[in-house]
Amino acid sequence: MFSNKALRMLLIPLIIEQVLSAFMGTVDTMMVSHLGPAEVSGVSLVDSINTLFLYLFVALATGGTVICSQYLGRKSQAEANSAARQVILVSFVFSVIVMSLCLGFRGGILKLIFGAVEPAVMQSAKTYFLITALSYPFIALFSSGCALYRAAGNAKLPMKISAAANIINLVLNYLLIFVFHFGVAGAAVGTLVSRAIAAVILLFMLRRPNQAIDTGPLLKIRPDKKVIGRVLYIGVPTGVENAMFQFGKLAVQSTVSTLGTAAIASNAIISVLELLTSMPSMAIGLGLITVAGQCIGAGRLDEAKKYIKKLTLWSFAALFVVNWAVLALTPAVTSLAGMSAETASLTFSVMLVISIIKPFVWPIAFVPANGMRAAGDVSFNMISTSITMWVFRVGLTTLLCRYLGFGLIGIWCGYFADWSARSVLFAIRYKSGKWAKHHVL
Numbered sequence: 001m002f003s004n005k006a007l008r009m010l011l012i013p014l015i016i017e018q019v020l021s022a023f024m025g026t027v028d029t030m031m032v033s034h035l036g037p038a039e040v041s042g043v044s045l046v047d048s049i050n051t052l053f054l055y056l057f058v059a060l061a062t063g064g065t066v067i068c069s070q071y072l073g074r075k076s077q078a079e080a081n082s083a084a085r086q087v088i089l090v091s092f093v094f095s096v097i098v099m100s101l102c103l104g105f106r107g108g109i110l111k112l113i114f115g116a117v118e119p120a121v122m123q124s125a126k127t128y129f130l131i132t133a134l135s136y137p138f139i140a141l142f143s144s145g146c147a148l149y150r151a152a153g154n155a156k157l158p159m160k161i162s163a164a165a166n167i168i169n170l171v172l173n174y175l176l177i178f179v180f181h182f183g184v185a186g187a188a189v190g191t192l193v194s195r196a197i198a199a200v201i202l203l204f205m206l207r208r209p210n211q212a213i214d215t216g217p218l219l220k221i222r223p224d225k226k227v228i229g230r231v232l233y234i235g236v237p238t239g240v241e242n243a244m245f246q247f248g249k250l251a252v253q254s255t256v257s258t259l260g261t262a263a264i265a266s267n268a269i270i271s272v273l274e275l276l277t278s279m280p281s282m283a284i285g286l287g288l289i290t291v292a293g294q295c296i297g298a299g300r301l302d303e304a305k306k307y308i309k310k311l312t313l314w315s316f317a318a319l320f321v322v323n324w325a326v327l328a329l330t331p332a333v334t335s336l337a338g339m340s341a342e343t344a345s346l347t348f349s350v351m352l353v354i355s356i357i358k359p360f361v362w363p364i365a366f367v368p369a370n371g372m373r374a375a376g377d378v379s380f381n382m383i384s385t386s387i388t389m390w391v392f393r394v395g396l397t398t399l400l401c402r403y404l405g406f407g408l409i410g411i412w413c414g415y416f417a418d419w420s421a422r423s424v425l426f427a428i429r430y431k432s433g434k435w436a437k438h439h440v441l
Contacts, residue, residue: 001073001303002291006153007311010290013155015283015318017146019276020162024169024194028187029272031173033337037265039184040337042124044268045114048253050132052246053098057140059242060091061147062289063235066374067227068151068213069290070441073297077212084148084206084213086227088141090235095140102133113250117257121264124184131188138192138199145202150290152212157205161198169194230440237378241385248389252411255401263408266346269337270408273347274354277326280318281363284311285370292374301436308371308430315363323355350412357416365422368430376438377429384425392417 002010029047033040064087071080102109106129110122117125146158169190176186206215215221256267288311295304330351334344369381393414400410429435 001295001298001300002307007287007291010150010153010155011284011287011314013159014150014287015280017155017159017162018279018283018286020159020166021279024166024191027166027170027173028191029268030333030337031177032184032187033265033269033339035177035183037261038118038120039124040268041117041121041261041264042126043128043184043187044264044271045110045117045121045253045257046125046129046132047268048246048250049102049109049113049129052243052250053095053102053136054139054143055242055246056098056239057091057095057136057143058147059239060094060140060231060235061087061143062238062373063087063231063233064144065147065151065286065289066234066293066376066440067230068148069293069374070297072152072212073294074441080151080213081215082224083227083231085215085221086224086231087144087148088203088206088215088218089221089223090228090231091140091144092137095137099133099136102129102136106130106133113254114257116254117264118261121261127184128188131185131192135192135195138195142195142199142202145199145206148206148213148215149202150286151293153290153294154212155287158202161201164201165194165198168197233440234373234376234378237382238373241378241382244382244386245389248393251394252397252414255397256408256411259401259408262340262343263346265339266343266350267408267411269334269339269347270350270354270412273326273330273333273351274358277319277323277354277358278362280322281315281367284315284318285367287311288367288370289374292371296375297441304371304375305436308368311371312363312367315367316359319363320359323359327351327355346408350409353409354412358419361416361419361423363423364427365419368426372426372430372435375435376440377435380429380435384429385422388418388421388425392421 028043029040032043064083067083068080071077071083107126110125110129114122114125149155149158172190172193173187176182176190180186182189203218206213207217208214256264288308291307291311292304295301295307330348331344334347339347373381396417397411397414400406400413404410406413
């Protein structure tokens with residue numbers, strides 16, 4: 001169903017979109033780093049919370065991608081449009097609830113998770129959290145819109161809108177931080193405005209008729225329990241999986257916060273760089289949901305299996321190249337960020353270890369799971385990911401850092417163990433063929 005040319009047309013814009021999405025966080029971190037370690041540490045800590053909710057919104061959007069791609073594989077456009085409308089509705093309602101809770105309890109949330117940080121770091125975190133929480137509905141709607149276009153095989157439009165949003169964010173950050181001296185608040189406002197513009201544009205484009213998926217007038221959307229149930233069948237387990245994953249990251253971040261401001265600042269840059277190295281492979285995994293979903297919807301399971309193998313191999317190649325390219329650029333990044341010699345050296349050392357280990361274990365741990373998720377196999381993903389994350393990413397890092405004194409490298413040893421365990425479990429699951437026995441529609 002998909003030639004190599006068709007795969008490239010889907011994946012290349014998707015890779016660029018993912019890089020641009022990560023770049024928005026990079027801009028905030030790098031620009032705020034010039035204000036001081038307390039400011040960049042506060043932004044980093046809040047970003048770990050923001051990422052938790054981002055992945056929850058993406059999980060709901062993933063449910064829409066699976067449902068819509070399978071309907072399109074069946075040539076059932078009316079059902080795909082119906083599912084798309086419900087994805088938009090559910091994402092908006094859920095994000096408004098999350099935003100309201102975070103605004104109402106932001107001080108308690110920050111104190112619960114990061115109570116041990118210095119007062120200056122906490123103040124920066126409170127300011128950044130207050131403003132960025134307002135962007136949650138826009139993040140959710142943009143994620144849903146991107147997912148719907150991906151389900152139809154169109155990744156170019158989300159890529160273009162992401163590019164425009166990044167330019168707006170870059171300009172606003174520069175003006176608000178360095179010209180008007182709004183500090184951390186300036187970075188947060190720039191991110192809020194750029195995300196709002198991106199969401200509005202994408203939702204407007206989804207209303208256009210005569211495209212693979214169109215939502216029609218958004219104000220006329222009404223709940224459809226049957227379709228919402230199908231979306232949530234994929235979205236809820238995926239959301240639980242992502243939530244557990246991000247809760248684990250928050251637990252790890254809590255451990256990082258005990259290592260001192262220098263380690264927090266170093267880990268903030270490392271986390272951004274490591275995420276950048278993952279972007280191409282993550283995009284390949286997201287594209288696989290569309291590819292496998294359409295194949296399964298069309299009743300072509302053998303082709304779905306072929307594409308799972310093929311795109312996993314592509315992920316191996318992409319991850320190897322990008323990891324070492326990012327490592328080569330790390331000294332320049334730490335210099336632009338104004339990091340001290342000690343922090344820059346620590347950052348490069350950890351990135352070197354990541355570049356050696358990650359390309360060999362990460363692809364199997366994450367890419368095939370998306371193909372199996374496209375078939376409706378979500379419970380296994382949720383359970384296995386939760387187990388490996390709590391045992392290795394949280395448990396092992398806590399042991400290594402809090403009790404054995406490994407420092408920052410101990411954090412990433414836990415990550416390596418988590419990725420390795422996941423890769424073994426998903427390889428066994430794929431070979432067993434049990435994932436292919438699920439049915440969504």
